[in-house]
Amino acid sequence: MFFSAINNSVAIAGSKQTREATEKSTAKQIVGDFQLKLLDVMKEGTVLGFQGRYSQLEPAIVKSHDLTKIVRIVVGKEWNILSDKQKSTLNDVFSRLSISAYAFNFKEYSGESFEYQSEDKTARGGIIVHTLLKLPKNKDVKLDYMLKKKGESWRIINIIANGVSDLALKRSEYTSILKRKGFEALIAKINEKIDNYTKQ
Amino acid sequence: MFIYSQKKRFSTVFSASLLIIVSLLLSGCAGNKAIDGDPSSVELSESDPYERMNRKIFQFNASVDEYIAHPISEAYLYITPQFVQTGIANFFNNLKDINVVINDVLQGKLQQGAEDSGRFLLNTTAGFAGLIDVASEVGLERHEEDFAQTLAVWGTPKGPYLVLPILGPSTSRGIPGGIFDTAANPATYIGIPIQLVQMLNARANAGGALKFIDEAALDSYVFTRESFLQHRKYLVTDGNSEVTDDVMALEDDFYDDDELLDDELLDEELLDGVDIKEAKVDKVMEQQLELTSTDVDSFKKASESFDGAVKSFDDTSWSFEQAGEKIEKMD
Numbered sequence: 001m002f003f004s005a006i007n008n009s010v011a012i013a014g015s016k017q018t019r020e021a022t023e024k025s026t027a028k029q030i031v032g033d034f035q036l037k038l039l040d041v042m043k044e045g046t047v048l049g050f051q052g053r054y055s056q057l058e059p060a061i062v063k064s065h066d067l068t069k070i071v072r073i074v075v076g077k078e079w080n081i082l083s084d085k086q087k088s089t090l091n092d093v094f095s096r097l098s099i100s101a102y103a104f105n106f107k108e109y110s111g112e113s114f115e116y117q118s119e120d121k122t123a124r125g126g127i128i129v130h131t132l133l134k135l136p137k138n139k140d141v142k143l144d145y146m147l148k149k150k151g152e153s154w155r156i157i158n159i160i161a162n163g164v165s166d167l168a169l170k171r172s173e174y175t176s177i178l179k180r181k182g183f184e185a186l187i188a189k190i191n192e193k194i195d196n197y198t199k200q
Numbered sequence: 201m202f203i204y205s206q207k208k209r210f211s212t213v214f215s216a217s218l219l220i221i222v223s224l225l226l227s228g229c230a231g232n233k234a235i236d237g238d239p240s241s242v243e244l245s246e247s248d249p250y251e252r253m254n255r256k257i258f259q260f261n262a263s264v265d266e267y268i269a270h271p272i273s274e275a276y277l278y279i280t281p282q283f284v285q286t287g288i289a290n291f292f293n294n295l296k297d298i299n300v301v302i303n304d305v306l307q308g309k310l311q312q313g314a315e316d317s318g319r320f321l322l323n324t325t326a327g328f329a330g331l332i333d334v335a336s337e338v339g340l341e342r343h344e345e346d347f348a349q350t351l352a353v354w355g356t357p358k359g360p361y362l363v364l365p366i367l368g369p370s371t372s373r374g375i376p377g378g379i380f381d382t383a384a385n386p387a388t389y390i391g392i393p394i395q396l397v398q399m400l401n402a403r404a405n406a407g408g409a410l411k412f413i414d415e416a417a418l419d420s421y422v423f424t425r426e427s428f429l430q431h432r433k434y435l436v437t438d439g440n441s442e443v444t445d446d447v448m449a450l451e452d453d454f455y456d457d458d459e460l461l462d463d464e465l466l467d468e469e470l471l472d473g474v475d476i477k478e479a480k481v482d483k484v485m486e487q488q489l490e491l492t493s494t495d496v497d498s499f500k501k502a503s504e505s506f507d508g509a510v511k512s513f514d515d516t517s518w519s520f521e522q523a524g525e526k527i528e529k530m531d
Contacts, residue, residue: 101416104415139341139342142439162431162434162439163430163431163433163434163435163439164426164427164430164431164434165430168426168430169423169426169427169430172422172425172426173417173418173419173422173423173426174418176419176422177418177419186418189418189419190418193415193416193418196415197415
């Protein structure tokens, strides 16, 4: 009986460890796959052009990021007072802006690489994947990806670059514009940014 | 070799983000061409109670940048060969390393202080008075330390966010910090022509980052403020605690979000918590608005904002005294 209890405990502990290991590798894998895709697109960046990079990155970003959750956090409490149509519009332009920003900024390759460092669990069940962006002639940039579980998979919801949180930055901007100028002004501003990215 | 103006470094959004921060620290005119906000309809936040005034100064800095600093900087970049630009940037960085060493010691980072001393000596000798960054080539990386960080390590509170005329983003803690850093930089005593070259160099190096803000920011004032404050926090903690703090704050939102998504019900307890939190923020805002909404002429508004700023300086000065006492006790 006693040994059986121990065996059960070990089995439970073992399965928990296995589950944690699987969760961790999945989060790490999501980040790793996304970074590999970025490097691929950068290497082909000039040939692909903006639209080519956009088309290649769109599925990778949708697969690895939880854009719906990101946009909800970014607009904060204001989300609850938006109509369904407004929510849909915001989701659409936010996705297009996010993909356009990647397609615009990751346009060429000059020897950059990513390096996995470690992982941490957060208090409420999220995972932070610590990585380094290695630049050939400059100091490394510390990139921390924060992931949250969605269904059976993990999704990126925040990227913190050398201490600057993308989510916190966007949240400040979006809530500020929503409160000061309203929803239509926010959508107009996002569309203007998308246009600028597309033209350049 | 450390080359600030290399176009390649802008090939990724993250390296560009890094540059923004670097530029904000380097540039005297960290402004932006496009100002989105209407200062009269600003909502005040706890970290930026003087937003109304700050936005006006931000706009002023942007105008100075657009009409004076940017054209001169463009001319400098046009007529100066790349290797000269690099040499000038390295020269001024090397002079700043003296201040880095002083602050290493003041923060008790003796090993880092020894490394940075070695870095300065190597660049001053083998690097021809700092024109060539030999130290980076041999693996002695440049550290970022300044007196505002030292004050933070000593326990001085950050104080409210301030945008200073010409000088750009700061906090009330950053003002005594900036004065000390200027005093500890030999370039301050060399003469006006050298100081002008230093300013030109700083603006030239900030060019790419300001362009990035222009491209990425929906509200350039908020973008600049948030990235400045977050990165300063990162520097103070040497990059060790920022993720935890950030996650703790943001996970509240994830939790709220999950509650709404999973249950489609509003958890009363959770909402109460949110209400209490918001009531606190509203109260602060009310107090701030009380100061400004009844004012009619802008001079009075400015006076009141400055009164608040003076109080913050008093707080900073008090903390500074406390820190002094602590150091005396250590002796």
